[in-house]
Amino acid sequence: MADRIRLGMVGGGNDAFIGAVHRIASRIDDKFELVAGALSSTPEKSRASGEALGLPRVYDDFKSMAIREARLKTGIEAVSIVTPNHVHFAAAREFLKRGIHVICDKPLTSNLPDAKKLVKMAEASGAIFVLTHNYTGYPMVRQARQMVANGDIGKIRVVQVEYPQDWLSVEQDFKQAEWRTDPARSGAGGSTGDIGTHAFNLACFVTGLEVESLAADIQAFVPGRQVDDNAHVMLRFQGGARGMLWSSQVAPGNENALRIRVYGETGGLEWAQEDPNYLWHTPFGEPKRLITRNGAGSGDASARMSRIPAGHPEGYLEGFANIYSEAAAAIVASRSGETLPEDVIYPTVQDGLKGVQFVSACVNSSKRNAAWVKLDH
Amino acid sequence: MADRIRLGMVGGGNDAFIGAVHRIASRIDDKFELVAGALSSTPEKSRASGEALGLPRVYDDFKSMAIREARLKTGIEAVSIVTPNHVHFAAAREFLKRGIHVICDKPLTSNLPDAKKLVKMAEASGAIFVLTHNYTGYPMVRQARQMVANGDIGKIRVVQVEYPQDWLSVEQDFKQAEWRTDPARSGAGGSTGDIGTHAFNLACFVTGLEVESLAADIQAFVPGRQVDDNAHVMLRFQGGARGMLWSSQVAPGNENALRIRVYGETGGLEWAQEDPNYLWHTPFGEPKRLITRNGAGSGDASARMSRIPAGHPEGYLEGFANIYSEAAAAIVASRSGETLPEDVIYPTVQDGLKGVQFVSACVNSSKRNAAWVKLDH
């Protein structure tokens, strides 16, 4: 497997959740080999985690890793950044400036000024920057996007998107909850940053529309919580479509119930993350149709992202792996200077900036009693 | 069946939809006998419709009917008003002033001043006034209300309620569509008045909470339409709960997809009108439970409203009939001067006023760019 892409990882030590997801995602299609890591902000933990994974090269911190790997003949070509939000910026900077491709977890950064700087750095670097808005890797999300682009439901009028969870319905003190509810590490947004950005990104990805402005009513329901755990948002898209977005971490009975419904002049589409192999399509005036991944009625855009026949479900990890495979395609094209095929799509640093703008707009709107706020402010 | 309540009907002629529903609903539990009608604003149509139904007494107009029936020894005791919205006020007035009980379709009136006057008339009359917010008659809606009241999900934090349809996705010119999209007959609200009021009423009914203020972004998507066909609304409840309400008539794939989800500090409840025999209950930290009408886990409030064992679905007509049966209980108690049992519940003229206030607030908020508007203004 001589041509696997050499990958490093920042964050993702033993007690992390998302690092393991990135590692599996990078393996599924056999296009990456993880060879280096700075897996924790604590050097001992980084080393212990690296050993546990059998990594050839383990570093005490991401800066040493960036410096050293950039010098190695067979150093890493790409790095996955899977730390808490506030570390994304500094870590990405070190790799970008050395021309190492970056695959970064979302949200892009914990604040808007950092996000804007990072966009400039990424653009200046020539390196590829992939943001893991992983839900866009689900085949039926691609199918939905393709159908909208094909005009299968006509001009979009209404978008309903939501991402409710329930795990923060009470105060939690384990690691995953702790940093996500600390504004110093997660940024000003709670549910808006952690899951609202996914919902926002998904709405834009599927519809191909930009959000112009929003009005948000956000709230921290759990006593003492410093960031929002529930957000109600109204959206106005360019071109006149309207939307609602709900993110919540206090909705008992919802695990990761990301769901999008898009209604156009001639039809509707509905998709739910927890049952991701299904896409409901209603041409107005006809019965609802259940399109399945790789099943009758599904097209190229979803087939590209599928590994197995219809009726054998693919899940979250395969959707995540699709983002890695798109990244691999981009990196491989970049190696050889080839043009990237048009159907290769991945969330970019620009999408990351929009996510941070979304969080910022939600917080600002809510402070002004849900006044409309433009997204690019 | 000597003690069936003698019922009249205003509106509900041959080509109407809701009149037939009221007639079936009144028959299901055998507590009413329809004996008189002014079934259309056109005297000939009224007579033809009355004949087709075999009604003993048919009138040319509701006023003649009110006058005459009030004088008869065995004249009607109650009247169902099932006309387009703008006629509710004048019709109800004639019967109330003669002490005839009124069962009136929603929304209460086509404008707010009429609604306020009608409240006063109803209160002054001593007659019973029942507004057919029929969805509150579904057994599992009663079950949900009882569970919230029992504290089964703790203090309410978040309410998500929606009522999407798709039939007005294009311009329609048949009768049902025509008057509903004419502000002179339906009032200032389109989807907000026709179905948003149901969603709003349901949210208040289930949670037992009042809405303090709302911010609405309403829209008429179909070219030339004079009233809203889509409404996005954020709600603030007294006591701190927050909500979102969506009504739409342009969402392809939705027939009558009224749905409510209520989340409290210790649990969640979810109910959908199209599958009304199910109620999802999640106690936080436990698996979701599917409570079925008259099945395990359902209680008195739903059993009262059920006719048949679990697993044999009851539907819309039975839910509607439950409102009629509650009305019958109130009328029978009123005959004898008995106190109405506490578990008899029906939507009142006050609920009707709140619905009209909701429409008015939506329209006003939207005109002011979705500013927050208090409900009682």
Added chain:
Amino acid sequence: MADRIRLGMVGGGNDAFIGAVHRIASRIDDKFELVAGALSSTPEKSRASGEALGLPRVYDDFKSMAIREARLKTGIEAVSIVTPNHVHFAAAREFLKRGIHVICDKPLTSNLPDAKKLVKMAEASGAIFVLTHNYTGYPMVRQARQMVANGDIGKIRVVQVEYPQDWLSVEQDFKQAEWRTDPARSGAGGSTGDIGTHAFNLACFVTGLEVESLAADIQAFVPGRQVDDNAHVMLRFQGGARGMLWSSQVAPGNENALRIRVYGETGGLEWAQEDPNYLWHTPFGEPKRLITRNGAGSGDASARMSRIPAGHPEGYLEGFANIYSEAAAAIVASRSGETLPEDVIYPTVQDGLKGVQFVSACVNSSKRNAAWVKLDH
């Protein structure tokens, strides 16, 4: 309502379940008026029940009722027989011999000889005989039948039908359970007679096919039970289609989970009683379609049986009422000697005989270690 059909009832006293269902079903479309009854085998109970219902004429027993009503100028035109199974035969005989139409609960009789005799009597009498295999009254069952007849799924290959319940998972001692598990009153079949006959009838009704032979493995799982509470049956249809039928009263989690799936050379259909407003149709090679009652894709056969628009669910009682309305159409045509329109369909005494043959064949096959048994033996 001068032309309501005058109806009597045998059985259905205060503590019965199915009697109340028949009464509601007879009222929904306003074509019957219940005017007489012999509501219990115990005269006092009969009288008390009749009084509670406000019946004009109450009898101590069905024979007196038949004799007297036949002599009255405005005596009953039809009688509903809703007793335990073993009484159907004797009761039906009394009314048939006097030319009074019979609407009889299923199974037709508690044994095969009685069933055969009753067929002859019914045919000789000239009266109409309707067996309330009520599930055939569901609009989407009619839709399915029509689609099969239209060739929408091609020649039938496979039929899967099942009716699981759970209420007899443990010994029960209330009235409904008691007579159903007593072979003297219910007949030789337990689950086969009570619900298996429904499943069997539904399979034949939807497919338009006759069952040629069956092989059955039946069992009484609850200790001491004298009739089957679970039956596994393989079916061979005339023309080569094959099927499986499962009836059970010991399957926890199933309330009345009657479900049919039919697969032909070019498509499939799936319907479930607990969600009766939906019919799944898959044309082979195309996405699954969800056809809804009165919604897009549904046709005349279901529209005839519907009262309200799509998205407002009709339920068990409306399906039952449809059988009554078909009966009414037949009775009205019989009054005037008109030919019954072709689209009026109701289960007949012949269908009843087939049901009893089904039970008998199951019991016989099972005794012979699940050997194949012809249905007409």
Added chain:
Amino acid sequence: MADRIRLGMVGGGNDAFIGAVHRIASRIDDKFELVAGALSSTPEKSRASGEALGLPRVYDDFKSMAIREARLKTGIEAVSIVTPNHVHFAAAREFLKRGIHVICDKPLTSNLPDAKKLVKMAEASGAIFVLTHNYTGYPMVRQARQMVANGDIGKIRVVQVEYPQDWLSVEQDFKQAEWRTDPARSGAGGSTGDIGTHAFNLACFVTGLEVESLAADIQAFVPGRQVDDNAHVMLRFQGGARGMLWSSQVAPGNENALRIRVYGETGGLEWAQEDPNYLWHTPFGEPKRLITRNGAGSGDASARMSRIPAGHPEGYLEGFANIYSEAAAAIVASRSGETLPEDVIYPTVQDGLKGVQFVSACVNSSKRNAAWVKLDH
């Protein structure tokens, strides 16, 4: 990754389906490295496929591979056999006799005598033999098995298992269809062998029960087809439970609709492969509960097989990977001579024999007009 298990593969060349599945499954948990292959029965295809995969060592045929790899110091420790059924036996023999562990696709062999011989060889060899009845790797299948073993639903009474597909509803001439409908390559069973064995294995796995005898009515509906494409089977389990099994490849609307329902004296369990992260549990007399993978109510047996939190679906490939990870645990234990932990479970050569016995019994029973046939004959 020094300790990855060195893996070879027989079959699974460019145009195969299941080979790619095995390769992904072997990678997901990073416990195997594919280093050698004889990927096709045609040497050129084998070489081309091996090159495309970047395999270090590619062979013209499995025998050369077995001989050579057994001699290498770092030759393969295990081999995955993913050929058409009739090759399993000969291929497995070559590796087993050299002490190389075998991971073999199902069914074990294409005929019963081969299966019996292979059991003996496997037992004699000391090598580990894993049959990829992959559905037993799904976390919620493990959960179901654990709950049955814990007595959560009491003594089992009824098992309903089915595996319908639709892809062979018409004659197909591509490779996957071709060998599966050729008795020389697939064995005497069509749907029974290809998917019926999965359903059979799942029923035994979840319940912990053995099937004593069966009665089968199998059929080839598509003209000219030489093996069954639909099978109706009644099951009798040791200890008195009864079951039904349906396998079909001609049921339009079914992709891979494997489903099992198990009913015991005190509860029921229901699981469907197409929605594998859910397990329905009904304790008799209580509401149905929806247990989700890694969600509330799920236990150790499923947590062991899960990688990510509840609400992020895992799919078919992860379930398949679980079998590989169990195999890895067994191989690693075997390296060091340690005892395998009790919770490590994988389908064995004995399970494979039972599957072939199932096919054989179905064919024999059906020839004898669905007579009962013991499984071990």
